[in-house]
Amino acid sequence: MHPVILITGATRGIGFAAATQLATRGAQVIISSRDGDRAAAAAAQLGDHVSSVALDITDQASVEAAVKQIEGQFGRLDVLANNSAILLDHYQSLLELKPEVLLETLNTNVVGTLRVSQAFAPLLAKSSAPRIVNVSSGAGQLDGVPQAWAPAYCISKAALNMLTQQLTAALPDVIINSMCPGWCRTEMGGSDAPRTPDEGAETLTWLALESPHDLRGKFVKDLLVIPW
Numbered sequence: 001m002h003p004v005i006l007i008t009g010a011t012r013g014i015g016f017a018a019a020t021q022l023a024t025r026g027a028q029v030i031i032s033s034r035d036g037d038r039a040a041a042a043a044a045q046l047g048d049h050v051s052s053v054a055l056d057i058t059d060q061a062s063v064e065a066a067v068k069q070i071e072g073q074f075g076r077l078d079v080l081a082n083n084s085a086i087l088l089d090h091y092q093s094l095l096e097l098k099p100e101v102l103l104e105t106l107n108t109n110v111v112g113t114l115r116v117s118q119a120f121a122p123l124l125a126k127s128s129a130p131r132i133v134n135v136s137s138g139a140g141q142l143d144g145v146p147q148a149w150a151p152a153y154c155i156s157k158a159a160l161n162m163l164t165q166q167l168t169a170a171l172p173d174v175i176i177n178s179m180c181p182g183w184c185r186t187e188m189g190g191s192d193a194p195r196t197p198d199e200g201a202e203t204l205t206w207l208a209l210e211s212p213h214d215l216r217g218k219f220v221k222d223l224l225v226i227p228w
Contacts, residue, residue, distance in 0.1 A: 002049070004074045004127075005208055006030040008057055008116060009084030011042040014135065014181050017201035018081065022208060023049045030070060032084075034062075057084050057112030063119045076126035079208045082113045083135040087153045094151040102152040109156035110163060117167055124174055132171075133207045134164050136178040136219065143227035161219060161228055168217035175213060179203045180221040 010019050010031040019029045019042070029050045033039035036054030043052040053069050056062040070077060086108045088101050117132060124130035139150060140157025147154070164178040181200030206223055207215075218225045 002026055002028045003078040003209065004028045004030070004070075004076060005079040005081065006032060006053075006070065006077055006120070007081040007083050008032050008055060010081075011035075011038045014197050014200045014204070015081075015083040016042060017197035018083070018204040018208075019043075019050060020046060021198070021201055021205040023047060025205070025209060027079075027209070028074065032066065055116075057116050058108055060115060063115055067119050067123065070120075071123055077120055077123040078127040078129065079131045079133065080117065080120050080124060081133045081135065081204060081208060082116060083204075084112060085109045085135065085156075087150060089150050089152045091149070092151070093148060097151050102155065105152040105156045106159065109153070110159045113160060114163060117163075121171065121174075124171075129213075130174045131208060132167060132174055132176040133204055134160055134167075134176070134178045135204065136160050136164070136180055138180045138221070138226075141180075141219075141226075141228065164219075165217050175211070175216050177207055177211070177215060177217065178219045179207055180219065180226065 005022055005027050007015050007019050009015050011033045019031050023029045023046045031039050031043045031050060031052045032055035034056040039052035039054060043050040053066045055066040086105060088105055089097060113134060137157040139154045140161055142158060161178050164176055168176045203220055203223060207220060219228050
């Protein structure tokens with residue numbers, strides 16, 4: 001039986017690269033985007049094992065509609081890959097950061113991820129081996145030297161990592177991990193990044209399909225556990 005995998009925000013970048021890798025491995029991949037037409041166009045590039053759904057993770061009604069669509073099509077969800085994120089404050093200093101920008105960032109990167117995880121938990125419960133992969137960032141690590149880059153984004157990814165731990169405690173039958181894809185050449189990462197989207201997506205693909213069942217509640221980069 002092909003695993004059914006939903007990837008949020010997967011019309012480009014790391015999400016689309018992961019969708020491509022997973023479809024090649026035989027998974028039934030569902031690409032989501034706030035723009036349903038863009039999601040459908042991206043899915044059409046990848047063949048029969050890929051479908052699409054309109055999903056705005058900041059909108060409860062949109063999330064609930066996506067759950068109903070996927071339940072009707074597949075009856076279950078084996079893997080939820082929370083990839084949707086925004087970065088609004090690339091080079092803004094913390095002292096200049098408007099609280100509204102932080103709130104908007106948290107609403108997508110943390111609250112939106114929680115909303116989607118809560119909504120899809122019943123469908124994940126119908127899987128024999130459910131998994132959640134949260135696409136985080138080394139920018140959210142508390143371990144290491146403090147950095148001044150993109151404070152709202154960094155704060156949101158640190159909060160996402162704690163959300164991963166909280167979900168792990170709340171859903172003991174689901175394998176849940178955060179991952180760092182590294183700095184990749186995407187719309188968010190920019191053209192100077194050293195990694196390709198495919199390289200960034202490899203850990204997501206591994207966590208979705210192959211990582212051991214006792215790897216739970218961890219932060220992973222390049223298939224290895226890294227400090228929070």
